[in-house]
Amino acid sequence: MRLATWNVNSVRARVDRVVAFLERSGTDVLAMQETKCRDDQFPHLAFHAAGYEVVHHGLSQWNGVAIASRLPLEDVEAGFDGMPTWGEPAAAEARAIGATVGGVRVWSLYVPNGRALDDPHYRYKLDWLAALRTAALGWQAADPAGAVALVGDWNIAPLDEDVWDVAAFAGATHVSQPEREALAALRDAGLTEVTRRFTPGAYTYWDYKQLRFPRNEGMRIDLALTSPALAARVTGAHVDRDERKGKGASDHAPVVIDID
DNA sequence: ATGGTTGTGGAACAA
Secondary structure (H helix, E strand, C coil): CEEEEEECCCHHHHHHHHHHHHHHHCCCEEEEECCCCCHHHCCHHHHHHCCCEEEEECCCCCCCEEEEECCCCEEEEECCCCCCCECCCCECCCCEEEEEECCEEEEEEECCCCCCCCCHHHHHHHHHHHHHHHHHHHHHHHCCCCEEEEEEECCCCCCHHHECCHHHHCCCCCCCHHHHHHHHHHHHHCCEECCHHHCCCCCCECCCCCCCCCCCCCECCEEEEECHHHHCCEEEEEECHHHHCCCCCCCECCEEEEEC
16 A cells, blocks of 8 residues: 655645646555645545545644545544644644544644744644644554554654754754654654655755755655554655645645555 | 745735
């Protein structure tokens, strides 16, 4: 099975590119983030025409997560138990959708950005990751040998080498120790990142501003964490850097994972 | 030059 994750930064603005990527890359299952639409606005027809069904969770023009698949999708869940809320009045955001496909429990995740270390959104980000860890501990306990993949835009660069200039990130989010520790704590639920060893030195995101992509000044923030049973079946991974090129590109590139 | 771009929705906010 070929599984990919991609922050598409508006599925309506990029539906032609996304479907073309699916067909060109031979991706069976694509987890999308930042679809930026409600469920009733999702462009299902274009995916159906290419042979993919889609489950989507979108509540507004912000966030939005989906899973497209040419294999049947089962047991769909929008959000996970204990997921923190945001805003006033407090409400759940569309940042997680799970479905079982080909025996693999796939979660498409859009971790809160954090914005700044002194912003309430940063605490929200840490709480969100802690709640995800608690949920994942429950999934592991319920099915220790299960195949689970948590993929998406984590908005965290796990290592200094995952940003083009760590000095430029002094005092910023995405590289802070609490964020990195919150991500690393998912190890307690048996989860490990599976793409890094196949994609050394690769970035997955480049800001639209300041010629970041032509200069290859990017970040590795799109990650795939899997259970032990699934990690043993990962045979390869790559970042489809070409999808960041040209007019109409998302600011993220797809991360593609091959599973035996 | 204290910005730089792109998205949504149609001003301001998010990333």
